[in-house]
Amino acid sequence: MSSFKEDDRDQDEKQQGEAGLVEEVLPRGMFRVRLDSGRALRVGLTPTSRHSMVRLISGDRVLIKVSSHDPSRGHIIKKL
16 A cells, blocks of 8 residues: 555656756755756745755755746755
């Protein structure tokens, strides 16, 4: 049963966002992330992630939710 729930969780994460690599740490809690598709985005942490993630540095893999209003911005959902 547990493997079924894990598979569902993996599918939900894939539908929610895209994977990328932190290229640069910017001021004010912002990051420049290069997606696997090649696009570069300026992203910040979601409020829940601010409490759960200790630190992000260049080279970390993250899951990004791209903004529907501005495709060059987004939020980091999860550290991979």
